[in-house]
Amino acid sequence: MKRALLLSIVAGGLFAFTSPATTPPARVAPKTLASLFDQYWEEQAKLYPLQATSQGDNRYNDQLPNDQTRAFRRQLQTFYQTYLTELKKYDRSKLPATDQTSYDIFQFEMERQLSNLKQRTWMMPFAQTGGLPSAMAQLGAGTGAQPFKTSKDYDDWLARVHGFTAWSDSAIANFRQGMATGIVLPKALVVKMIPQLDAMVVADPAKSMFYGPITNLPATVSAADKARLTTAYQQAILTEVVPSYQKLSAFLKTEYLPKARATSGVNALAGGKEIYANAVRYYTTTTTAPAQIHEIGVREVKRIRTEMEQVQQQVGFSGDLNAFFEYMRTEPKFMPFKTPEEVLAVYRGVQARITPSLPKMFGRTPKAPFEIRQTEAFRAASASAQYNRASPDGSRPGIFYVPIVDATKYNVTRGMDALFLHEAIPGHHYQIALQQENTDLPKFRRFASYSAFSEGWGLYAESLGKELGVYTDPYQYMGALGTEIHRAVRLVVDVGLHTGELTREQAIKYMMDNEPINEQAATAEIERYMATPGQALSYKMGSLKIQELRARYEKQLGNKFNLREFHDELLRDGSMPLAVLDKKMDAWAAKQKQTQ
Structure with missing residues (x-):
């Protein structure tokens, strides 16, 4: 699902985007591979503030930039290509084993993001399984990653909400471009999206999911701030949140649904074969x-x-x-x-x-x-x-x-x-x-x-x-x-x-x-x-690979195979592409053979 995928917030896959900032930070040439990775991480956290929030990085909790623009896609193209170019300045063969694994993962990530940007799936900004409209509701309810513990937390969320109207307008514009070029969602999905959006439309702000944080205001928040925030949240719900969901719903209902396709697969879209091949990879x-x-x-x-x-x-x-x-x-x-x-x-x-x-x-x-x-x-x-x-x-x-x-x-x-x-x-x-x-x-x-x-x-x-x-x-x-x-x-x-x-x-x-x-x-x-x-x-496909690795090492190592050590090694270095995992685990097995 995802650019640097926003697990736990958005499950909309290649048709859903996290929200990036629009102004890239100044970039200086890194001196070491570690500094390259650190610089990349800091820059992408600013590009993807929702993702940063989900990972416990609260520096950008007030940001919801518009990711539905051509300028954003160009920015991402430059971002990933620059880091891929910088990576290739390092001689992989001279790196320690751990850094070689990092090199391989980083190269894979930059290349797959660049490949994604070649697809025209941006004309389908979200679907019924996820995307920013549902992510905003989960975050705004106070049950997700967005913190609501201090007055600043509450103000951060208000600032983030302010960007949703612009995002919604741009998403509609992208949907319309898809209508003009035949890059549209199936009708069967659109009819499920409309009631999801309608569920966010209320006349009484106290009945909105977005009012949840006000219902649960911490005792540590001052009385003055409680009064101020209550008024601000009521206003934001009625003047920003509800109108945005109404606009999205009305657009899908009156304009988009009649143009949605009767087909089920992306093969029916222009360039659909490559869209699917890219998604499979x-x-x-x-x-x-x-x-x-x-x-x-x-x-x-x-x-x-x-x-x-x-x-x-x-x-x-x-x-x-x-x-x-x-x-x-x-x-x-x-x-x-x-x-x-x-x-x-x-x-x-x-x-x-x-x-x-x-x-x-x-x-x-x-x-x-x-x-x-x-x-x-x-x-x-x-x-x-x-x-x-x-x-x-x-x-x-x-x-x-x-x-x-x-x-x-x-x-x-x-x-x-x-x-x-x-x-x-x-x-x-x-x-x-x-x-x-x-x-x-x-x-x-x-x-x-x-x-x-x-x-x-x-x-x-x-x-x-x-x-x-x-x-x-x-x-x-x-x-x-x-x-x-x-x-x-x-x-x-x-x-x-x-x-x-x-x-x-x-x-x-x-x-x-x-x-x-x-x-x-x-x-x-x-x-x-x-x-x-x-x-x-x-x-x-992933489970078959893990089962294949376990069977391989049980056979290769015999009584030297230890299931607990296998599991610990498999999980020790985190999620990675399967080809990189294969190399890493083979290196582990080779070391096990040498032990007495």
């Missing part, structure tokens, strides 16, 4: 061709279906696998919940069960606190379960968000054990928190995110369930197989959608035919892939 961090990825998906779906059939036989269910899926989807005993709190309690129980086994598999664990929360109501209907990163200093916990639209319909066979392992522990929370806490890494690596690595690790973490003491119930294991086949299905449907081999409806049917998922959930998933081409490929 971006998210998988490999050069694997879409057709090959599709074949891998077909094989994996077949393999996992066979294992599912074995579980079906184990529980004594008669009928075919699709009948078993239907049984799990609809049987009332699998939907025992009455309240959201009961759902969250199950996830807390998973955490309690795996905790005793974690030290056997991980020598390093995060210092950052961790919480399980229900996803906010405004975005729950179209949200997936997700992890929001902790702040590096631990002042904000890592949060596992669970969307619960209707607790009475929340199904235990959806793989609750596996979902926790992936999104929380030892999945994203371990991987991201450990990476942020490793102060030996240059900052561009401490906060890097490569979907194939991070989502690959999350899916690999699911495969550790039996070793961690869960999946003891056959239906929970079936749920884990369901989440795994879900990622394998993605390889088939994502490629199918964006190469024109599958329509939206055919992709939904394929998903429902091969996993226990209802039509509403399958539709939301397929529409997510339509909005963010290629991102769904990263999970399975």
Whole structure:
């Protein structure tokens, strides 16, 4: 998803941008590779103030520059090309091993950002799965990364809000350019975007999500400031926030929707084949061709279906696998919940069960606190379960968000054990928190995110369930197989959608035919892939690489292979492209061979 992707705030992929500043800082020639990386980090933090906020850098919390301009895109082109040119002045072969890894990651990042800038996806500024309008709501509610502890924090947010009107106007202008050139979103996505925007429109500012920080004003804020800020927030909501969302909604409803396309994949767009090829490279961090990825998906779906059939036989269910899926989807005993709190309690129980086994598999664990929360109501209907990163200093916990639209319909066979392992522990929370806490890494690596690595690790973490003491119930294991086949299905449907081999409806049917998922959930998933081409490929492609590495070293090292040391090494240097990971882990294995 992302320039330097804004995980935890925006999930809109190549169609969503963080917000950059418009005036680049003065640049001086760095004297060392470390200073090059430091200078890059400082400059990009100013370019992407929302991203800086998400990473606990509060210096730019008052900024929301307009990223929807041609000047911005030109600025980014200069920015990334300059740093790529500077990097190549260093002789990689003369660098220490750690710096060689940094060199490789940095080069990959500069090149992929330059490749992104060649695409015309800026004509689709956001979609139903994310983008600045939904990010603003999450931040403004006071439940995200934007801090609301002091009067200055409150003033910072007001200053940031002031930029939203200009951003909205420019986003509409870019949408209109897309309408003129045929670079438009599918109708099926636009109809989901409109109610999301309408939900932000209120007549009473006290009923706005953006009023949340005023409702929770800290006792340390003076009475005078409380009165001033209350008035200022009411005014900002009624004169800036609400009109911006109204304008976006009205535009989509009256102008854009009639021009939106009936097709599902980006192949239908001018230059769509290259847009998708670039997205595949971006998210998988490999050069694997879409057709090959599709074949891998077909094989994996077949393999996992066979294992599912074995579980079906184990529980004594008669009928075919699709009948078993239907049984799990609809049987009332699998939907025992009455309240959201009961759902969250199950996830807390998973955490309690795996905790005793974690030290056997991980020598390093995060210092950052961790919480399980229900996803906010405004975005729950179209949200997936997700992890929001902790702040590096631990002042904000890592949060596992669970969307619960209707607790009475929340199904235990959806793989609750596996979902926790992936999104929380030892999945994203371990991987991201450990990476942020490793102060030996240059900052561009401490906060890097490569979907194939991070989502690959999350899916690999699911495969550790039996070793961690869960999946003891056959239906929970079936749920884990369901989440795994879900990622394998993605390889088939994502490629199918964006190469024109599958329509939206055919992709939904394929998903429902091969996993226990209802039509509403399958539709939301397929529409997510339509909005963010290629991102769904990263999970399975990344996990297959990690599983390949584990199998390789178990064979090479024999009794010298230590699973805990393997996991610690894999996570030690943070997220990186898969080809770089391969080289790094091979070097680790070579050292293990030499030990007695």
